[in-house]
Amino acid sequence: xxxxxxxxxxxxxxxxxxxxxxxxxxxxxxxxxxxxxxxxxxxxxxxxxxxxxxxxxxxxxxxxxxxxxxxxxxxxxxxxxxxxxxxxxxxxxxxxxxxxxxxxxxxxxxxxxx
Amino acid sequence: xxxxxxxxxxxxxxxxxxxxxxxxxxxxxxxxxxxxxxxxxxxxxxxxxxxxxxxxxxxxxxxxxxxxxxxxxxxxxxxxxxxxxxxxxxxxxxxxxxxxxxxxxxxxxxxxxxxx
Numbered sequence: 001x002x003x004x005x006x007x008x009x010x011x012x013x014x015x016x017x018x019x020x021x022x023x024x025x026x027x028x029x030x031x032x033x034x035x036x037x038x039x040x041x042x043x044x045x046x047x048x049x050x051x052x053x054x055x056x057x058x059x060x061x062x063x064x065x066x067x068x069x070x071x072x073x074x075x076x077x078x079x080x081x082x083x084x085x086x087x088x089x090x091x092x093x094x095x096x097x098x099x100x101x102x103x104x105x106x107x108x109x110x111x112x113x114x
Numbered sequence: 115x116x117x118x119x120x121x122x123x124x125x126x127x128x129x130x131x132x133x134x135x136x137x138x139x140x141x142x143x144x145x146x147x148x149x150x151x152x153x154x155x156x157x158x159x160x161x162x163x164x165x166x167x168x169x170x171x172x173x174x175x176x177x178x179x180x181x182x183x184x185x186x187x188x189x190x191x192x193x194x195x196x197x198x199x200x201x202x203x204x205x206x207x208x209x210x211x212x213x214x215x216x217x218x219x220x221x222x223x224x225x226x227x228x229x230x
Contacts, residue, residue, distance in 0.1 A: 032216045034218060041223070041224075041226075042221075042223055042224070043118075043205045043207070043221025043222055043223055043224050044157070044205075044207075044219075044221050045221065046218035046219065046220065049216070049218055051216075087157075104156060104157035105156065106156055107156075
């Protein structure tokens with residue numbers, strides 16, 4: 001599983017666009033990039049997934065440059081309810097590099113303020 | 115459309131007792147994953163199954179932990195004997211495919227386990 005690096009935390013205000021960037025320098029050719037959102041007391045929830053270029057769905061956009069060594073999750077016009085932890089995952093979740101490895105990393109805690 | 119169902123939602127028990135966590139994956143999904151989440155270690159993948167067969171259990175912390183998937187619609191994670199350091203939130207997730215990363219995982223709401 002490719003190692004990923006995300007900011008630990010971000011603050012924003014309601015109505016703003018939020019961009020969270022994830023670095024994954026060791027991404028492999030067959031790896032996909034997937035973003036999850038987690039609220040307190042809930043399991044992670046799939047947001048968006050991509051392989052290259054740009055992907056957009058009803059809740060977010062995912063921008064992936066040509067070298068695929070990073071990706072940016074874009075949340076348009078955030079609201080208070082978007083306050084959550086956002087995780088970037090790359091590659092084959094079913095493969096382990098090390099026993100007990102934290103496959104989701106620390107994620108980015110987004111706090112949206114009124 | 116029912117999601118991943120986990121039970122119980124909360125479990126409080128004394129050290130040394132056997133704990134069994136249950137999971138019903140989404141119908142049609144053929145991969146199932148067990149995770150543990152703590153403040154210290156984040157979200158850890160413990161074991162995953164594909165077509166009811168355990169593929170890799172190297173994330174299981176100790177022999178006290180065991181997991182089974184007797185059929186496509188049910189899995190258990192058992193801890194025997196339980197210890198206070200096992201206290202965590204345990205999540206079950208399911209997906210299509212083989213966890214290649216091209217199929218998103220769908221998580222249950224977790225079981226909050228407290229070992230006294």
